[in-house]
Amino acid sequence: METVLQVLLNGLVLGSVYALIALGYTMVYGVLKLINFAHGDVLMLGAFAGFYIGSSVADSVPMPLLVTLVLSMVICAVIGVTIERLAYKPVRAAPSLTALITAMGVSLFLEYTTALVLGPTPRGFPSEKLLPTSTVMAIPGLPNISNRQLVVMGTALALMGLLYYIVVHTKMGKAMRAVSFDKDAARLMGINVDQVISFTFAIGSALAAAGGVLFALTYGRVDPYMGIYPGLKAFIAAVLGGIGSIPGAMLGGLLMGFTESTASYFVSTYRDAVLFSVLVIILLVRPAGILGRGLVEKV
Amino acid sequence: MGDYLKKWAMLVGACLLLFVFDRYAFWALNGFWQNLILLAGINMVAALGLNLTNGYCGQFSLGHAGFMAIGGYATAFFTMMFAWPDWMLTFPHPEFPIVFPISLILGGVLAAAAGLLVGIPSLRLKGDYLAIATLGFGEIVRVFLVNFEYMGAARGQTNIPQYSNFFWVYSIVLISTVVILNLIRSSPGRAIISVREDELAAEVMGVWTVYYKVAAFLLGAFFAGVAGGLLGHLLTILTPEKFNFVLSIEIVVIVVVGGMGSTSGVLLAAVLLTALPELLRFTSGAASIPGLSLLGEPSMRMILYSLTMIFLMIFRPKGLCGNKEMWELWGRKGS
């Protein structure tokens, strides 16, 4: 019983972070129909930003984790918008594969440029300084919950709540939904589509940065390639939930978290194979995902 | 009839020339160049295969490394572990045993079988979804190899005999090129291309698109498998990590740079993209110029790759040759 609960808890914590990252994929896909392959690398940059900021502010400001998180998010928002302007905008009218290859190029560029500039070896993330570990609950028969797990999950949920508010209640959020549904109709309403796309990249990248900091906090290290697997898994989560659907990404993220923690427990060496099999099966059986809409080609 | 025999006789003759070159001249090059030339040839074979799937048929696949892995491991299995009769291991010459080409073909066939396995279900997918599904396939293959104790698991399969030499690699490049050019200049080949151009229009012209998509997948996987077999028998070691998704991307970049659907363009790109980063390694020694020595950094190779991808997509999304052959482009300029 305790192991089951432990597996569930781990899945929930991991899943909430995946959901956060998956949101970025899904929002960008919604407005651009582009699989932003570089999203995982923005996560990595967010973690590195967190590493430098966290290391320097840990002792000097109150609530260093919050400061680190917010600053990394701002930095990555700017990076995300810049990537879109420089690399994606020129290929916006091109076939989707041209854009996909561009995105893969951006992904590799970010990884290896970071490796070149900051060095390829992993560095220790100042997790302990930012948030000293302690066990919050030690009730017999229940799994131990650490404060770090609570903070990670809480931050992820809070950010998802914030995103939900933005998308549902703010003008820009509504414009984002309008653009992802019908770009031309949105233009006819006076919506500046370029601006909305930039806004989407800013939000998505900020969430990725938050995901990066939370990952680094959990695993205690950062390296230039750390974004690849969380990125791929969050992407699978987005597809699973139905790419383009915001509640779908949240649901998909949680399902991915549970799948991964269960697979780690039973068949740990095949964990990634299980995850990718889930991806392939979902794509084959229900390409639109759980909450996605199907696309029909017009003849 | 005469033409036909003459063409194939020329091909055999060319292979013999390669053999002579291999025996009497190739050894004179230093090891670095030898390695570079052989790697370029292997990349050519892999890229020719991917060009069939991606370039001619338009089925974007990011799982080429997976097929190469299957071919590589299977070929190594057949040359090392399979119970061949003894004479086959030394006939006609211990350095050129007959088992090697047989194993390469078997490795290719196994990879093609995997191609069929991936190709049929993937027919339901298009564009970037297909790309992602094949990427998933490649990763699954890799994870299984990591757990494949029989052939070294994560440590990899070592002590593979070094059978890949100039003769084998370039004979295979030559034959592959001829066969692929023949295929695409035929009715089935045009059917494959029509799927890329406009799947619906192809269907309405009577092309059984499902069949040709699977065929393109299967053939692409076959060449990938052979390339994987050559690679294993060049490096003498195969690790699952070698076949990660960066390898798939490298082959994709060769095809994209060369021009999707241009055999000669892809061959040229395979040479350029294999040679360029390796040659840049020289500059790491030239430490006197800081900017130049930076080019020798291992990361720089991938940065150049990635920048090539991005700028190519923005400024010349059709690659060096588009979907034309070099001689066609040349002829156009001349006329």
Added chain:
Amino acid sequence: MLIVKDLHVYYGAIHALKGISIEVQQGEIVTLIGANGAGKTTLMRTISGLLRPREGSIEYQGRSIGAAPAHEIVASGLCQVPEGRRVFANMSVVENLEMGAFLRKDPDVGKDIEKCYDTFPRLRERRRQTAGTLSGGEQQMLAMGRALMSQPKLLLLDEPSMGLAPLLVAEIFEIIKTINKAGTTVLLVEQNAHQALKIAHRGYVIETGHLVLSGPASELADNEEVKKAYLGI
């Protein structure tokens, strides 16, 4: 108010508009009629900035808008209700209306939404419903209400009657008349020539990218040429 001069527009190799010139005066309802495939929608999309003309000019309130981006054209008071309505089906009725007011920063948006419900009472009942669940007629009303929320001086309507039952068509055309009386100039594209000519002041007939007829609506209504343009008699 709007002067289109010698407009040429291409779709790839197709020469869709071959030198169209039209004019809309302040306060008018002008209708553009013609069989489908004639190029009416192309003209509307070009005026709204979704397509770029290869030749010719579009002048709106004395300013050339041929090269302006779509959102600036809306900002200058020219709004279009596109063909096929194109409401944001995944958003609620009230959110759709808010999108119409996207560029407005004044505090009266809420009041105008109420006004919009007065014009289209059915929308009030359904304001929380997602637009995709509305009937065709309701969607048309929503699309018109949405465009009106931008407080346009010139309203472009592209086939508002398409796919609607006759009774609803009559209702929609009544509303167009009301909107016009309230001070909005209307450029109306229609296939339903009879209805359109009945409410319009002037009309143009286009056929395969050319202007074939123009004149006061009452004259066009009796013109046999119009019938010819449609049925090829």
Added chain:
Amino acid sequence: MMQVKHLTRRFGGLVAVNGVDLEVEEGSLVGLIGPNGAGKTTCFNMLSGVIAPSEGAITFQGKRVDGKKAYQFTQLGIARTFQNIRLFKSLSVLDNVKIACHFNCGYSMFRSFFHGPVFQRKEDEITEHAMEMLKIFKLDHDAHEISTNLAYGEQRRLEIARAMATRPKMLLLDEPAAGMNPTESAELMDLIRFVREKFATTVVLIEHDMKFVMGLCQQILVLDYGTPIAYGNPAEIQANPKVIEAYLGKDEEG
């Protein structure tokens, strides 16, 4: 030649085509007209196997064909063109036509690796047939041109030539005159008449240009909201009040 019974297609809740019955006589020239969104192209898509009908039956030369795939329709002798020309854009004019000959090329993929004598003979036949088609459609001078470099009217012609190269018994043309000027569409009318006689092909076409339909077709089917509202010869159709209403709208006063 072709019998269509109660052909119906739904997309979700929407009924795009509703109970169309049609009998196409061998050698006839039938027009399909109707206002925008009337379901004409959906109808064509079902007649060419591109989409399957939700209900109803299509019988071609005595055989049930509904449920078959589009390529099987073509191989049985039903070819079509598209409203928005769908050529193989980056291929030459000749290759476009050759692809249409592919399914009766008469050799296997294996043979194509080696370019042997059988291959060569069959391939020569294909080239000859394709060139003949191009000659008939006056495109032979541009045989090696890339298809998108052709003028718009020529692209339309090429699409018809390509469809004819599949040796169809029945040809479906989806708005062949769209985007053409009056001279071009007059030429196209002559061409369609010529094709019908030369190849003894039955032709069904969708067209907006009424002069074109009325001048060309013997029988016309009018669709409105997916439902057939009239069927008859051009004179009957032009006089039919239902048709006038569908096109011009109802005139309440009279």
